[in-house]
Amino acid sequence: MINHRKLIALVDMDYFFAQCEELKRPELKGRPVAVCMFTAPERGAISSANYVARELGVKVGMPVSIAKQQVNELVTLPVDMSYYSSLSFKIMGALIAKYKKVEVASIDEAYVEINASNNKDAVGIGSAIKDLVLKESGIICTVGIGQNKLIAKMACDSIKPNGLRVVMPEESAEFIEKSSLNAIPYIGNKTIERLGILGCYTVNDAKKLTVEQLEKEFGNKKGIFIYNALRGIDDRAIQTNRVRKEYERFATLGNNDPFNLIDELSASLFLRLSGMKFQEIGIIVIYEDMSVRTKAITLKFLASSVDVLKAEGKQLFREIQAVDGRKVRRIGLRVSKLKQTNYLSLSDYTN
DNA sequence: TTCATGACCTC
DNA sequence: CCTTGTGTCATGAA
Numbered sequence: 125m126i127n128h129r130k131l132i133a134l135v136d137m138d139y140f141f142a143q144c145e146e147l148k149r150p151e152l153k154g155r156p157v158a159v160c161m162f163t164a165p166e167r168g169a170i171s172s173a174n175y176v177a178r179e180l181g182v183k184v185g186m187p188v189s190i191a192k193q194q195v196n197e198l199v200t201l202p203v204d205m206s207y208y209s210s211l212s213f214k215i216m217g218a219l220i221a222k223y224k225k226v227e228v229a230s231i232d233e234a235y236v237e238i239n240a241s242n243n244k245d246a247v248g249i250g251s252a253i254k255d256l257v258l259k260e261s262g263i264i265c266t267v268g269i270g271q272n273k274l275i276a277k278m279a280c281d282s283i284k285p286n287g288l289r290v291v292m293p294e295e296s297a298e299f300i301e302k303s304s305l306n307a308i309p310y311i312g313n314k315t316i317e318r319l320g321i322l323g324c325y326t327v328n329d330a331k332k333l334t335v336e337q338l339e340k341e342f343g344n345k346k347g348i349f350i351y352n353a354l355r356g357i358d359d360r361a362i363q364t365n366r367v368r369k370e371y372e373r374f375a376t377l378g379n380n381d382p383f384n385l386i387d388e389l390s391a392s393l394f395l396r397l398s399g400m401k402f403q404e405i406g407i408i409v410i411y412e413d414m415s416v417r418t419k420a421i422t423l424k425f426l427a428s429s430v431d432v433l434k435a436e437g438k439q440l441f442r443e444i445q446a447v448d449g450r451k452v453r454r455i456g457l458r459v460s461k462l463k464q465t466n467y468l469s470l471s472d473y474t475n
Numbered sequence: 476t477t478c479a480t481g482a483c484c485t486c
Numbered sequence: 487c488c489t490t491g492t493g494t495c496a497t498g499a500a
Contacts, residue, residue: 136480141486161490169490171486183485187488203490204485229492232478265488312483348481363497406478414489418479456491 131246132362133236134268135219135253137212138285140232141172144208145201147262156180159200160188165375171203175285176354191458204355211261218260219253227362235273235362246290254288274358277309287440289370295357307351315342315350331352369459371396372408386437389457394430401426401463405433407440408456409448418446427465433459 137143146152155349162168170191175181180195191199211239212231220226225237236253240246250267256392268280271293278299283289289297305319305327318341324330329349331354339347349451352358373389373396386407405427406420419440437457 139486161486163490165487169488170486171490185489187490190488194484208486232486235497310483314482343497368493369495370493372492376490380479404477420478454490458493 129239129241129271129380131238131240131271132151132268132273132276133238133250134273135234135236135257135265136268136280136284137215137257137265139261140170140212140263141203141208142174142177143263144240145172145204145210147211148204148207152199155199156182156195156197157201158182158188158191159203160200162188162202162333162468164378175268200462211263215257215261215263222256225362225364227364227366229366235276237362240269243290243292246292247288250288251350252289264453271356272358273360273362274309274353275356278303278307281307287438298355303327303376305330308350310346310349310353311373318342327354344366351404367464369462370458371462372406372458374408374454374456376454382452382455383438385455386441386457387434389455390430390433390437393457393459394433397459397462399428401428401465402433402459403427403461403463404459405436405440406458407437407444408445408454408458409441410454410456411448412451412453414453415445417448420458428465431459 142157145157145159154176156174158173158177159171160168161171165294166189167231168188170184170186170188172183173184177195180197180275182191182198188200192200208231210252216226216228219236221235223238227235229235238246238249246269250269253267256267257263261303264286266280268276268283269290270279275291279289279291305325306316320366322333322341324333328436332378335348335351338351341347342350353449366408371393373393375385377385377390403426404420406418409417421436421440423432441455446449
């Protein structure tokens with residue numbers, strides 16, 4: 125038996141936004157709590173819900189009106205992103221300080237490289253991570269450990285909330301075989317549907333497909349990813365310093381003037397950029413039937429002014445309107461082809 | 476290289 | 487009044 129095998133731990137904060145709210149207001153514990161994105165006082169969608177609410181049928185993404193109908197004692201709170209970000213920042217900082225290789229994958233998820241020679245060691249490290257997170261922030265998390273990101277993620281998903289699960293390399297194949305197809309990351313509804321057409325409903329069904337068949341159906345990259353994932357193979361590396369490649373801001377139009385809205389989105393985006401320059405601007409228009417149309421332009425220069433953003437955003441919107449005059453529900457504004465001009469500022473962690 | 480679109484993620 | 491707000495990546499066409 126080889127000593128010190130490299131493994132990956134996925135640390136995932138449980139129902140993060142709602143748990144942050146419970147931390148802020150302990151009297152909420154035990155009550156059904158949902159953090160909501162409101163577009164109007166009584167209108168919006170569920171962004172995060174604690175397990176009390178989930179057990180009563182509240183689901184992430186659900187309209188607030190439906191959730192309230194279902195659970196009338198539901199506590200609905202608006203998003204307080206800067207609070208969640210500060211907690212996240214504390215947690216991630218503690219992980220980075222203690223472990224050599226950490227990838228901050230999102231506001232509530234991090235991959236950590238660990239060394240463990242056996243299951244017992246891995247469990248010990250996993251529970252040390254859980255203790256660290258709890259001590260640092262008061263937040264309860266779930267840790268999944270496996271030979272790669274895929275196994276770590278699936279182990280974690282399988283044992284939420286407040287869980288810890290280690291799937292050692294020699295158990296990986298069986299672990300995957302016993303999983304359902306939709307438990308595999310990047311296999312969503314569309315992929316499930318297309319696999320069904322190919323006669324595949326389980327992991328073992330799908331393993332009968334050749335890599336060529338999968339590439340033909342899903343494209344080169346994704347075909348190979350799925351072929352490997354079905355066998356527990358995943359060679360994605362831990363990326364210790366990920367850099368944002370684009371930023372976007374959305375808003376629901378309501379009765380607002382779209383051009384005013386674009387000005388507001390520009391201002392909000394510009395704040396977020398904190399000095400970063402950009403060369404591509406894009407607009408995303410979402411219609412009443414939820415269909416999407418996008419338009420983007422690459423500038424001939426690196427821009428850094430909010431006025432450019434406003435002007436180009438409105439121009440792109442006019443161009444879309446000229447081709448498609450349907451009623452607009454939401455508008456998004458995006459900047460990409462970014463160039464970092466200064467050091468990381470606090471706002472890099474607050475939104 | 477640019478641009479449009481779509482799948483997926485997750486709270 | 488059902489359906490928020492971000493972000494990454496891949497593909498295919500021009």
